Amino acid sequence: MKQQSTSHYDSLSLAFHWVTAVVVTIAFILGPGGFGRLMRQGIDPATRSDIVWHESLGILVLVLTVLRLIWVALRPATPQILMAGWMHVTSKLVHLLLWSLLLALPITAFLALGSEAHPLTLLGGVRIDKMPMIADSAIAKLADWGDVHAFLGDAIMWLAGLHAAAAIYHHVVLKDGVLSAMLPHKRSS
Ligand code: HEM
Numbered sequence: 001m002k003q004q005s006t007s008h009y010d011s012l013s014l015a016f017h018w019v020t021a022v023v024v025t026i027a028f029i030l031g032p033g034g035f036g037r038l039m040r041q042g043i044d045p046a047t048r049s050d051i052v053w054h055e056s057l058g059i060l061v062l063v064l065t066v067l068r069l070i071w072v073a074l075r076p077a078t079p080q081i082l083m084a085g086w087m088h089v090t091s092k093l094v095h096l097l098l099w100s101l102l103l104a105l106p107i108t109a110f111l112a113l114g115s116e117a118h119p120l121t122l123l124g125g126v127r128i129d130k131m132p133m134i135a136d137s138a139i140a141k142l143a144d145w146g147d148v149h150a151f152l153g154d155a156i157m158w159l160a161g162l163h164a165a166a167a168i169y170h171h172v173v174l175k176d177g178v179l180s181a182m183l184p185h186k187r188s189s
Pocket residue numbers: 023024027028031032033034035036054055057058059061105106109110112113120145146147149150153154156
């Protein structure tokens with residue numbers, strides 16, 4: 001299945017990348033500030049559209065990331081663009097951090113909700129009121145998982161911004177095809 005060399009990512013990798021980037025950005029914008037205060041006031045999160053959309057889009061990111069990782073294991077060869085060694089290592093490191101954050105965000109969100117017995121409320125009226133496996137686990141007490149989650153939410157946006165700036169630098173200054181590798185292209189016969 002592996003090809004010899006290519007200048008572009010396959011279409012499914014492209015779709016996963018750009019849909020995830022858009023969904024993460026919208027989830028970040030809808031990040032529910034003052035969530036703890038609302039819960040203490042006894043407000044049902046299901047009545048707040050920002051919370052319901054934030055949690056639903058966040059779960060969508062988790063589903064997309066799991067499917068995408070399966071595709072990464074199966075997909076055809078990805079572009080190997082020549083660049084300085086430190087640049088190659090840095091880009092691999094940033095990708096690894098982005099993958100880790102894409103998984104850590106939903107995990108810390110579940111820990112935040114479960115440890116404080118807040119319900120998970122999704123679009124379509126889906127809700128999970130209690131997560132006893134999390135509430136009763138030692139890990140629930142290790143940190144304020146809501147704070148950790150909010151920190152990681154900011155971190156992914158900073159890192160994605162840096163990653164996007166690097167891609168634009170490659171395109172405009174180095175003109176080495178890194179950005180176009182992740183953009184839609186006409187299939188050559
Ligand atoms: C791409 C994924 C996600 C991103 C970028 C993200 C980002 C954020 C950010 C930045 C905040 C803090 C908002 C503020 O204080 O102004 C936040 C809070 C929160 N998010 Fe997410 N989130 C993601 C996924 C999820 C998921 C999957 C869930 C639920 C399963 C969730 C539930 C929450 C909750 C409950 C809070 C309030 C936490 C607290 O203050 O205790 N998030 N999120």
